[in-house]
Amino acid sequence: MAVGIKIVKPSHESSDEDDIPLSQRNLIKKPANHDSSDDEDDVPLSQKVERKKRVVEVKAEQVSSEEDNVPLAKRNLDKDRKSKVPAIAKAIKREIKSDSEDEIPLAQKKKALKKTKSEPMDVDKPSRKRQADTKATPAKPGKKVKKDADDPNFYKWWEEEQNTEIESDDSVKWTTLQHNGVMFPSEYVPHGVKMKYDGQPITLSPEAEEVASFFAALLETEHGQNPVFQKNFFNDWQEVLKQDPSNPKIKEFSKCDFRPIWSKFEHDKENKKAMTKDEKLRAKEEKLKSEEPYLYALVDGRKEKVGNFRIEPPGLFRGRGSHPKTGKLKRRVQPEQVTLNLGVDAKIPEPPKGHKWASVVHDQTATWLATWKENVNGSIKYVFLAATSTWKGQSDMQKFEKARELKKHVVRIRNDYNRDLKDKLSEVRQRATAMYLIDRLALRAGNEKGEDEADTVGCCSLRYEHITLEPNYTLHFDFLGKDSIRYENSVEVEPQVYKNIKIFKKQVGEGQMIFDRLTTTGLNKHLNSYMKGLSAKVFRTYNASITFQQQVDELTKPNDTVADKLLSYNRANRQVAVLCNHQKSASKTHEQMISKIGDRIKAFKYQRMKLRKQLYALDPKQKKKGEFAEPESDLEDEWIVEHEANLVEKEKEKIKSRFEKQNDKLIEEKQPRMPQSELKEKLKAADELHDRLKKERKLDKIEPKGNMTVEKLANAIRKIDERIAATKNQATDKEENKEIALGTSKLNYIDPRITVAWCRKHDVPQEKVFSKTLLEKFRWAQTIPDDWKF
Missing domain, CATH: 1.10.10.41 (Yeast DNA topoisomerase - domain 1)
Structure with a gap:
């Protein structure tokens, strides 16, 4: 089946990740209900609630057709992408074979914790001294805290004994908890400028x-x-x-x-x-000093980094996409609106002078540190630990393990919903059709929205106008998804799915929801009967990770250069981003950036031309034969003249810069400055460079400098060739990804262990694909064996 991805409207690629509580108690007002499948992967470990164990087990001898093992629809990328990546369907038409050791989800084993008195955080000492003075206590009684060689205070929680059960929401998450509250924005200082x-x-x-x-x-x-x-x-x-x-x-x-x-x-x-x-350094130091007290919390004696400790300053609400409340005033949050969560014996932070906290609670089943309600949408905001923290890491691991566990059940689920597509009950038929779309197209489940919210929908809330019936069993989707990102896609589907959509549309009429007898709650409840904790969101994570695993394995060739391997990695990542509809607007400076990369490629070719002319001077035979005989055909004379003028100008700037630095040093040593006449003398070197380049431009051979040999020149040319190839790959990568956001899928949907195993197998430094932040966030993924597979 063919898929057309049309980028229509730019939007932010980021997702709301800080507003999802890990537990919600009656101690504070609960936020509005929302569907977990529509969130962006910050669902904490504590919300994975224990459910009734299903009785029916998948029979070992159960077999499925090749089509049933395809996690996504057979589809091709839009031809306009001009991508060399094979169709997704080609990469995923394989049987999913799970080794028993890969099918067991990990979970942090919890034991009853004894209360121990926590000490107040010493905020008067610099962070490094506090860190040195802090004696980390065991995270759990009777267990040895795993340390890191580089950071002795870092808790390697993933090396603790694991079990296969996910803890209930009301389990105890900590024994002692101490932090310094939240950082409020500065008070407004009038500037007096009159509008x-x-x-x-x-x-x-x-x-x-x-x-x-x-x-x-x-x-x-x-x-x-x-x-x-x-x-x-x-x-x-x-x-x-x-x-x-x-x-x-x-x-x-x-x-x-x-x-x-x-x-x-x-x-x-x-x-x-x-x-x-x-001045910039002093301003930075002042900023860091003001933030220092809020950077860390002590959890059971462990020093954990806090995430969003700053209260958002007042301003005008912008929202994502076409939000109806865009422009409304976000009022200043006062301490009287903020509730803190602390240990019973923890020291309560001092609120700003003249204010008091709304309340202080001691909820050991919750992992938020502070909470308040914002005025525009009435949503509850939370302060959590950072993405590198133990709690967040455990939640991430559980999420991806849950997606891996789906491999054991996906065959039966697909068999069932394919059978139910023809069920006599409309409710069952609607559910089966929605499951087909969620599985094959990685759609979000979707929630109903209020009148004052952006008109964004998911699978369950699709309306009559969002799907158009086209010939050859093709459905054309056109709707605003999460964050008001437009989803426009034409997909060939099974005849029965096409027939069902046609019937549902006829039954409900214009402006009405197509799946009028289905809710996200009911859908997720049905999915949970197959596997504990299974939701539409788990399907999305599973399909993203399994697609990436298969694509990156197929595209990467062992003999490729590192640059080629990185291009293959990004192309596999792009397949997932297209699948999940992660779009962005093309940068306003995109064409300028591509042009600069083109100039950089030409500059490398200019260097190669100079080296070849030196090689010809030592070995004239190389001009007519060998790997260095081909001249640079795309270096125009006009470009060379301009490039050499730039080289001379840069040389002049270097000479001036060195001259100023030398003078600054003389002034520090209380010696007289060098006269301007000396600078003029030094600048003659740039004039000599200009004359030499102009002379060499007309020569076929250039005498090499120093002790250059044929072998050294040949190696230098080969290195230039590698740099040219790498830069060309960079240009291709940027052009192909100009309207696709790779970051969201890498951060939230692709199991990081796939990347770790791929980097090891193909000798690619992880720093090439993971930023420093992601390397810290996914430290738990480093413990896998080299042959690990999703």
């Missing part, structure tokens, strides 16, 4: 000036030009204006001129750019 209304400067109260400044800062952005953004801002701003009688009456947005404030901000930006290196 204009109806052409006249006006004076605003500090509160009104602050909100006006929020809009002025976005004046030249897409948000500032958005009519919905403008309307929502203006309505909220008027409410602020009314709070102080001294504010002028402002009735029409069109008469407002925020440009004077915008100009002030632009001037501030220029001043910031003009700061000296020392």
Whole structure:
């Protein structure tokens, strides 16, 4: 079946990862219910609730057809992508054979913990001294905490004894918990710059000036030009204006001129750019010093890094995509809105002067450190430990192990939903059709949205207008998915699926949900009957990881260069990103960036041309035969002249820079500066370079410098060839990925152990594919054997 991916609307690739609680108790107000399948993988370990064990087991002799083992629809990438990657279907038409050791999900074994008194964090000492003074206590009574050679305080939780059961939501997560609360943004300092209304400067109260400044800062952005953004801002701003009688009456947005404030901000930006290196360093040190008390928490004696410890500053809500509340005022969060979670004996952090905390709780079943409610959407915000923490690492491992466990059940699930596609009950038939789409197209399950939320949908909430019936059993999907990213895709489906969609559309009519008898809760409950903890989201993770494993194995060739292997890795990653509909807008500077890469390739070819001419001087036979006989055909004379002029100019800049540094050193040593005449003498070297390059441009042979030999020159040319090939791959990679976001799938959907095993097998440094942040986040993935497979 063919798939057409049409990039329609840019959006952020990031997902909400910090707002999902690990447990929700009656001690604080619970957030609104939401479907776990629609979240972006921050579901903590504690939310994987114990459910009733299913009785029916998959029979060992159960066999499925080749089609049943295809985790995704047979489909090709859009021809416009011009990708060399084979169709997804080709890579995934294989039987899924699971070794018994790969089918057991890991979970951190928990035991009853005895309460021990926690010591207050010593915030008066620098972090390094505190770290040295801290004596880490065992995470669990009777167990030895695993240490790391580079970081003696790092807890290697994955080396502890594991079991196969996922803990219930109300299990104890910690015995002692100490932290320093949250960091509030600075109070607003009025700048006094007057905006204009109806052409006249006006004076605003500090509160009104602050909100006006929020809009002025976005004046030249897409948000500032958005009519919905403008309307929502203006309505909220008027409410602020009314709070102080001294504010002028402002009735029409069109008469407002925020440009004077915008100009002030632009001037501030220029001043910031003009700061000296020392000034920037001092500002950075001050920032780090202010953040230091909030960076770490002590959990059962372990020092764990805190994630989002900063309270979001006030501003104008932007939202993702076409959010109806974009532009509304996000009010300043006060300590009276913040609830802290601490150990019973932990020292309660001091709130800002003149304020108090909403409350302090001691919920040992929860892993959030602080929580509050924001005013725009009424959602609950949480402070968690960082992505590198024990709790988050355990949650990630459990998530991917759960996806691997699905391999044991996917055959029976597919057999069942294919059978149920013809069931007499409409409810069963709708469920089977939705499961087919979720499995084959990696759609999210979807939730119903309120009137004041963006009109985004998932599989279960698709409406009549979102699917169009086309010839040859093809369904055309067109809807806004998570984060308002448009999903537009034409897919050839099974005849029975096509028939079902046709019937459902006829039954419900225009504007109505196609699966009117199906809910995400009911769907996930049915999936849970096959496997504990199974949801639509697990299918998405499974299909992403199994597709990546198969694609990266097929595309990577043992004899490829590292650059070629990285290109294959990114192409496999792109297959998953396309599958999961992870899009981004092409960068405004994309064409300029590609042009610069092209110039860099030409610069390498220029170096190679110079080396070849030196080689010809030592061995004239190389000009007519051998691997170095082919000239650089795409180096135009005009480009060479321009390039050499740039080389001379760069040489002049280097000479001037060295001259200034030498003078600075002389001044420090209290010696007189060198005269400008000496600089002019030094700059003659650049003039000599200009004359030499101009002379060499007309020569077929160039006398080599120093002790260069034929072998040394040949090796140098080969290295240049490798750099040219690597840079060409970089250009290809950037062009193919200009509208596809690879980061989200790598962060949330692809099992990191696949990448670790691939890097080991093909001798690729992990730093080439994992950022420093991901290397720290996925340290637990390093313990696998070299032949590990998803």
